Amino acid sequence: MSPSAAVILGSAPESFPYSVLAERHPAIIGQVREAFPYGPEQHRALDALLAGCTEGVIEPLPDGAWGEWGIDDHVGQSWFDVPWLWSESYFYRRLLDAVGYFGDGPWRGIDPFRPSKLAELDSQETDQELAALDELASRTAEEQGAALLHGSLWGNRADLGFRLSDGEAERRDAVPDLVADDSDRLWSLLDGTGTLCLIADNAGRELIPDLLLLAHLLEHGRIERAVLHVKPYPYYVSDATTADVVDALRRLVRAPGRAAEYGRRLWDAMADGRLSVRAHAFSCAPLPYADMPDDLRAEIGGAALTVLKGDLNYRRLVGDRWWAPTTSFAEVTAYFPGPVAALRTLKSDVITGLDDRTEAALVEAEGQRWRTSGTHALIQVRP
Ligand SMILES: O=P(O)(O)OC[C@H]1O[C@](O)(CO)[C@@H](O)[C@@H]1O
Numbered sequence: 001m002s003p004s005a006a007v008i009l010g011s012a013p014e015s016f017p018y019s020v021l022a023e024r025h026p027a028i029i030g031q032v033r034e035a036f037p038y039g040p041e042q043h044r045a046l047d048a049l050l051a052g053c054t055e056g057v058i059e060p061l062p063d064g065a066w067g068e069w070g071i072d073d074h075v076g077q078s079w080f081d082v083p084w085l086w087s088e089s090y091f092y093r094r095l096l097d098a099v100g101y102f103g104d105g106p107w108r109g110i111d112p113f114r115p116s117k118l119a120e121l122d123s124q125e126t127d128q129e130l131a132a133l134d135e136l137a138s139r140t141a142e143e144q145g146a147a148l149l150h151g152s153l154w155g156n157r158a159d160l161g162f163r164l165s166d167g168e169a170e171r172r173d174a175v176p177d178l179v180a181d182d183s184d185r186l187w188s189l190l191d192g193t194g195t196l197c198l199i200a201d202n203a204g205r206e207l208i209p210d211l212l213l214l215a216h217l218l219e220h221g222r223i224e225r226a227v228l229h230v231k232p233y234p235y236y237v238s239d240a241t242t243a244d245v246v247d248a249l250r251r252l253v254r255a256p257g258r259a260a261e262y263g264r265r266l267w268d269a270m271a272d273g274r275l276s277v278r279a280h281a282f283s284c285a286p287l288p289y290a291d292m293p294d295d296l297r298a299e300i301g302g303a304a305l306t307v308l309k310g311d312l313n314y315r316r317l318v319g320d321r322w323w324a325p326t327t328s329f330a331e332v333t334a335y336f337p338g339p340v341a342a343l344r345t346l347k348s349d350v351i352t353g354l355d356d357r358t359e360a361a362l363v364e365a366e367g368q369r370w371r372t373s374g375t376h377a378l379i380q381v382r383p
Contacts, residue, residue, distance in 0.1 A: 005321040010084045016372050017084040025053050025091050032112045045098035085320040089286030092235050111234045120204035121251050130259035141220050148216050151209035156310045157345040157374050180353050182381035186341050190222040194304030199229040201310025203244035215262045225274050232279040288319045290335050301337030311347040318352050329353030330382045345377040353380050
């Protein structure tokens with residue numbers, strides 16, 4: 001029998017999910033309001049959303065949207081009483097409606113999070129991270145691959161340093177930064193044949209290292225093709241869309257040093273089809289990947305490996321549930337149509353696949369803070 005556990009809701013005061021619904025969402029509304037010179041219509045809609053998201057109930061979406069994603073089961077319920085994953089996702093959809101993103105007016109298609117994404121791309125930290133590529137050039141291909149894999153992993157914390165993994169340091173630590181590390185297994189699946197699907201997470205300082213990793217894998221013949229799955233519309237503040245991929249590639253090709261070479265190779269790979277971008281509607285669904293539609297299942301099932309980046313994708317991959325931390329990652333991902341890897345820094349309560357000793361050491365050192373602090377990460381693979 002496949003394992004099961006209770007779905008995470010946002011209803012428990014003091015819990016992390018509750019704080020996201022009660023505090024983080026109102027703060028995001030405030031930031032979006034500040035970012036653009038919206039008119040009275042948008043301000044009124046944002047006011048209504050602010051009141052609704054903390055004290056109201058789930059309401060129908062325009063044009064009967066989300067019928068296939070369970071909205072009829074939730075209309076009339078408090079935002080805090082439906083699955084947290086569903087409620088958060090619904091918040092971003094409602095926010096886009098409020099600012100006219102899907103409307104017929106002049107604000108159609110304007111990403112309310114674009115200013116913060118661009119600021120990150122333009123930051124000094126991004127300059128420094130790209131400059132690190134010059135130093136990396138003298139390393140072996142394996143060392144470069146390991147560094148870029150870790151860059152992509154820790155980029156999920158927006159704290160990228162192209163860290164060459166220091167195995168010694170990790171053994172010295174009582175609680176390792178990396179709480180599970182299947183990277184050898186991951187490399188063994190990249191044998192040069194087939195397609196890698198990379199299901200991206202954030203734009204800016206996470207997407208840049210994701211792209212660098214893809215450039216390396218293509219250049220060194222570890223994969224034949226890559227498909228980068230991004231969001232069809234802005235989501236969870238910084239999630240990458242096609243426009244963000246374009247911005248990141250333009251940033252790379254204009255950078256000094258080796259970064260531009262990586263950018264140029266990716267640009268060429270886009271032109272000849274070895275790298276493509278996909279923005280499937282289900283990428284913004286409020287549901288776990290276990291519910292993915294048949295066309296996506298077939299597409300992903302044909303890949304040599306699918307890599308899911310980030311915390312939200314991890315929640316959707318294993319199911320946003322109160323798993324016991326030692327629940328088998330292989331069992332909860334058995335439904336996934338093909339080999340799958342998760343690269344994630346830990347930013348929410350969900351966790352699977354830990355061994356007893358690691359869990360005990362984490363709890364001993366930090367109570368339950370390790371689950372949400374973003375200071376730990378994992379690489380988990382189910383071949
Ligand atoms: O960008 P990531 O790694 O997907 O993290 C986003 C995470 O932040 C949260 O929105 C909480 O703040 C989680 O719901 C989500 O899992």
